[in-house]
Amino acid sequence: MTHEVEILRELVAIPSVSSLSNVPVVNCALKHLEGWHIERYPYTDAAHTAKVNVVATTARTRDAELAFICHTDTVPFEPDWADAVSGRVANGKLYGRGSCDVKGFLACVLAAVSQTDVATLKKPLAIVLTADEEIGCVGAKYLARKKALRSRHTIVGEPTGLQPVRAGKGYALAEIVVHGKEAHSAFPAQGRSAIFDAGRVLIALERVAKKLASKKNRDFDPPCTTLNAGLIRGGSAKNIIAGECRITVEWRPVPGHDPEWAAHLIREEIARLGEDFRVDFEVKRLDPPFSPSPTHHLSKLLESLSKRPATTVSFGTEAAHLPGSETVVFGPGTMAVAHQSGEHVPLADLKKCVAYFRATIDRFCK
Ligand SMILES: [Zn+2]
Structure with missing residues (x-):
């Protein structure tokens, strides 16, 4: 040996x-x-x-x-x-x-x-x-x-x-918390579903991913900063309007692009959802490329x-x-x-x- x-x-x-x-x-x-x-x-x-x-x-x-x-x-x-x-x-x-x-x-x-x-x-x-x-x-x-x-x-x-x-590539991780209001599911008007709202946040994240993909760095495969919503957790029972929904999102910034760019885009998109949306966004990790x-x-x-x-x-x-x-x-x-x-x-x-x-x-x- x-x-x-x-x-x-x-x-x-x-x-x-x-x-x-x-x-x-x-x-x-x-x-x-x-x-x-x-x-x-x-x-x-x-x-x-x-x-x-x-x-x-x-x-x-x-x-x-x-x-x-x-x-x-x-x-x-x-x-x-x-x-x-x-x-x-x-x-x-x-x-x-x-x-x-x-x-x-x-x-x-x-x-x-x-x-x-x-x-x-x-x-x-x-x-x-x-x-x-x-x-x-x-x-x-x-x-x-x-x-x-x-x-x-x-x-x-x-x-x-x-x-x-x-x-x-670098590595960034963030947590999104969507706040709703719990209620009996028979009376949806008395609550606000954090899961429905999270659905809109997910569509917004997809838009961010597309924007990130439009800026290329051909040295990499895939040639852009990629974004993933890897975890989602929300609601407490099938017959309760969900009071909270959490989404874990990560992105992998390519060298030459600001690692914070994805965070800016996500904040912008969340703000665009409207004032009645209660969403917290926190970057937990931002490792440079x-x-x-x-x-x-x-x-x-x-x-x-x-x-x-x-x-x-x-x-x-x-x-x-x-x-x-x-x-x-x-x-x-x-x-x-x-x-x-x-x-x-x-x-x-x-x-x-x-x-x-x-x-x-x-x-x-x-
Ligand atoms: Zn290793």
């Missing part, structure tokens, strides 16, 4: 769902970084669970020439998925929660640095381990606030099928190593929270199998990725 596969099996065997502490999986990774300078950034989450972010560097500095950024949490898994923490290897793939999103990347980074004599590096190399990415990039935002590290070249780990990603970097040294290198052209993605990553450097999102495995039972990563991807990372470290740090 190759070193990166051994490390990945170790990492997958430690459950690190975002609701759990990530300390065990971080400690497992740190075993492979003996002699590095380790800065810990611990915090407790809203459920009082201990979380830690780590910045490991080959020199005592906050300025790195090259940094690998990796989240340590995973999404939850179905209790009946036998391979969730098994790390079973079959048909050239390694199975388990986090195998591709994103412990496979971490295993490749750790294997690559174990094959590098870090004492001889002329420029500082950093490995950053973050907590709570899957629930809103909480750890990355924390490190950004603390100004924990600046890096000239940054590789953020995500399963991109070993294709360099140079830009990504990951804009393309002005330089291309890192993306060009990864393009030539992987022989794949740089691309863009429509999902949010930690890259948006770490501006000021040339940043590329990259990693083994594909997002198409992440976040579901049967998640796996091809062993061939892992092997190639280790070689690419060794070459990248040589190019920037030697």
Whole structure:
């Protein structure tokens, strides 16, 4: 078994769902970084669970020439998925929660640095381990606030099928509460249905989605800011006029467009419904897009190593929270199998990725 596969099996065997502490999986990774300078950034989450972010560097500095950024949490898994923490290897793939999103990347980074004599590096190399990415990039935002590290070249780990990603959409989330008036359903005139009113809000949201789609950014597929009303919940019984209806809406702003634009449009549309409509609109999250970097040294290198052209993605990553450097999102495995039972990563991807990372470290740090 190759070193990166051994490390990945170790990492997958430690459950690190975002609701759990990530300390065990971080400690497992740190075993492979003996002699590095380790800065810990611990915090407790809203459920009082201990979380830690780590910045490991080959020199005592906050300025790195090259940094690998990796989240340590995973999404939850179905209790009946036998391979969730098994790390079973079959048909050239390694199975388990986090195998591709994103412990496979971490295993490749750790294997690559174990094959590098870090004492001889002329420029500082950093490995950053973050907590709570899957629930809103909480750890990355924390490190950004603390100004924990600046890096000239940054590789953020995500399963991109070993294709360099140079830009990504942002992520925004809002809650709409439509207020009505409860009454016996036999006497509708005595109440006001929040569900009927929510229907009009939904049609207004559809208009907003069309407006957003009219402004294109051809670097992306789909080439616009997309909007989704993903959740709706309202009413208390079949024979009660609904007193309240809630709609959860998200949008994914493309770089170059104001991330607040969708919120402006939604407010405008709600106001247009009329003064008798009682609707609250609150933006809960507004993560900026990951804009393309002005330089291309890192993306060009990864393009030539992987022989794949740089691309863009429509999902949010930690890259948006770490501006000021040339940043590329990259990693083994594909997002198409992440976040579901049967998640796996091809062993061939892992092997190639280790070689690419060794070459990248040589190019920037030697
Ligand atoms: Zn991920």
